[in-house]
Amino acid sequence: MNKVVYNFSAGPSVLPKQATREAADAIINYAGTGIGILEMSHRSKPIESMVAETDSLLRELMQIPDNYDIVFLGGGASLQFCMVPMNILDSSASADYTDTGVWASKALKEAKQFGTVNVVSSSKQDVYSHIPKTFEQTPGATYLHITSNNTIYGTQWKKFPKANTYLVADMSSDILSRKFDISDFGLIYAGAQKNMSCAGVTVAIIRKDILGKVNRTIPTMLNYKTHIEEKSMFNTPPVFPIFVMNRTLSWLKQIGGVDAMEALNNKKSGLLYEAIDSSKLFRGPAAVEDRSAMNVTFVLNKEAVAADKVEALEKEFLASCKENGLEQLKGHRSVGGFRASIYNAMPIEGVEALVKELQAFEKKVLG
Numbered sequence: 001m002n003k004v005v006y007n008f009s010a011g012p013s014v015l016p017k018q019a020t021r022e023a024a025d026a027i028i029n030y031a032g033t034g035i036g037i038l039e040m041s042h043r044s045k046p047i048e049s050m051v052a053e054t055d056s057l058l059r060e061l062m063q064i065p066d067n068y069d070i071v072f073l074g075g076g077a078s079l080q081f082c083m084v085p086m087n088i089l090d091s092s093a094s095a096d097y098t099d100t101g102v103w104a105s106k107a108l109k110e111a112k113q114f115g116t117v118n119v120v121s122s123s124k125q126d127v128y129s130h131i132p133k134t135f136e137q138t139p140g141a142t143y144l145h146i147t148s149n150n151t152i153y154g155t156q157w158k159k160f161p162k163a164n165t166y167l168v169a170d171m172s173s174d175i176l177s178r179k180f181d182i183s184d185f186g187l188i189y190a191g192a193q194k195n196m197s198c199a200g201v202t203v204a205i206i207r208k209d210i211l212g213k214v215n216r217t218i219p220t221m222l223n224y225k226t227h228i229e230e231k232s233m234f235n236t237p238p239v240f241p242i243f244v245m246n247r248t249l250s251w252l253k254q255i256g257g258v259d260a261m262e263a264l265n266n267k268k269s270g271l272l273y274e275a276i277d278s279s280k281l282f283r284g285p286a287a288v289e290d291r292s293a294m295n296v297t298f299v300l301n302k303e304a305v306a307a308d309k310v311e312a313l314e315k316e317f318l319a320s321c322k323e324n325g326l327e328q329l330k331g332h333r334s335v336g337g338f339r340a341s342i343y344n345a346m347p348i349e350g351v352e353a354l355v356k357e358l359q360a361f362e363k364k365v366l367g
C-alpha cells in the first residue's frame with residue numbers, strides 16, 4: 001500500500017504528478033514514435049518541435065514579448081552567476097548587486113571577476129532575515145541584480161525595485177509563481193529544479209538589446225548569442241529536463257496559468273503563516289513583510305522551549321512529520337529549525353496536512 005507522501009524539499013522538489021507520469025511514459029516510448037526520449041537525437045523532428053513548443057509555452061505563461069530571447073542551458077543557475085557578467089558587464093563598467101542571501105552573494109562574487117561590483121545593500125549581519133529595500137543605485141551602473149526569492153531564508157522581494165537601467169534577476173526559486181511586468185528586466189535566469197522541471201536545465205530570458213556591448217572575447221559555449229542563434233541546439237541540450245519542463249508548463253497552463261497559480265500560492269503560504277503566527281511553540285524568523293510564498297521557514301520558539309530541549313524536540317518533530325508522510329522539512333543549517341518549500345506543484349492538501357501536524361505537535365509539547 002502506498003501512503004500519501006508530501007515532499008517539502010527545497011530543490012530538486014515536488015513536480016506535478018501529471019508531468020512526472022507523462023515523463024515516465026516518454027522514457028519508454030516518446031509520442032508514439034516507439035523510441036524512448038532518452039534515446040532520441042536532439043536534432044530529430046519530434047524533439048526540435050518539443051523544444052520550440054517549450055519556448056512558446058514559457059512565453060505565453062510569462063507574457064514574454066518578442067524582444068526577448070529564451071535559451072535552455074546546462075550548468076545550473078550557478079553558471080549564470082559568471083555567464084551574466086561575462087556577457088553584459090564590461091570590464092570598465094560597474095553593476096549594482098543586492099546581497100539578500102548566500103545565492104545573491106555567490107552571484108556578486110563571480111561578477112567581481114568581470115567588472116566593478118557595487119554591493120548596494122546587504123542583510124548579511126541579520127542572517128538575511130529581511131530584504132533591505134531602500135538603497136542608492138550607482139550612477140552609470142550597467143544593471144541592478146536581485147535574487148527574487150531567497151530559498152534558504154524564506155524571504156522574497158514582494159515588489160521589485162525600479163532599476164535606473166534594467167534589472168537582472170535570479171528567479172530560480174519563484175519563477176512562474178506570480179505575475180510581474182517583464183519589461184523592467186534585461187535578463188532573468190532560473191535553474192529549473194524548483195518550479196519548472198527536474199535538475200539539468202537552466203532558463204535564461206534575455207532582452208535582445210543588452211547583448212553585444214562588452215569588449216571582451218566570450219568563449220563560444222558561454223556566449224548567449226551562440227545559444228540564441230542556434231535555438232539552444234548549438235550542442236546537445238538537456239532534452240529530458242526540457243521535456244519535463246514542457247509537461248510542467250502544460251500543466252500550469254491547464255490549471256489557469258500564473259494568475260491562478262499566484263492565488264493558490266498565496267492561499268497555501270497564508271495557511272501556513274497563519275498557523276505559525278497563532279502558535280506558541282513555533283515562530284517564523286523571516287521579516288513578516290518579506291515572507292516568501294515559496295519557502296516557509298520556522299523555528300521553535302525559544303520562549304516556549306528550554307534551550308537544552310530544542311535539539312531533541314526538533315528531531316522529534318521531524319520524525320513525527322516523516323511518520324505522517326511529511327518529508328524534507330529540515331531547515332538549512334544557516335537558519336536552523338524547519339523549512340517547508342511549497343512550490344507551485346505542492347498541493348494545498350500537503351500544506352493542510354502540515355498545519356495539522358504543527359498543531360498536533362504543539363498540543364503534545366505544550367498541552
Ligand SMILES: Cc1ncc(COP(=O)(O)O)c(C=O)c1O
Nearest residue numbers: 076077078103151170172173191
Ligand atoms: C535562488 C537560487 N539561486 C541559485 C541556486 C543554485 O542553483 P543551481 O544548483 O542550479 O546552480 C539555487 C539553488 O538552490 C537557488 O535557490
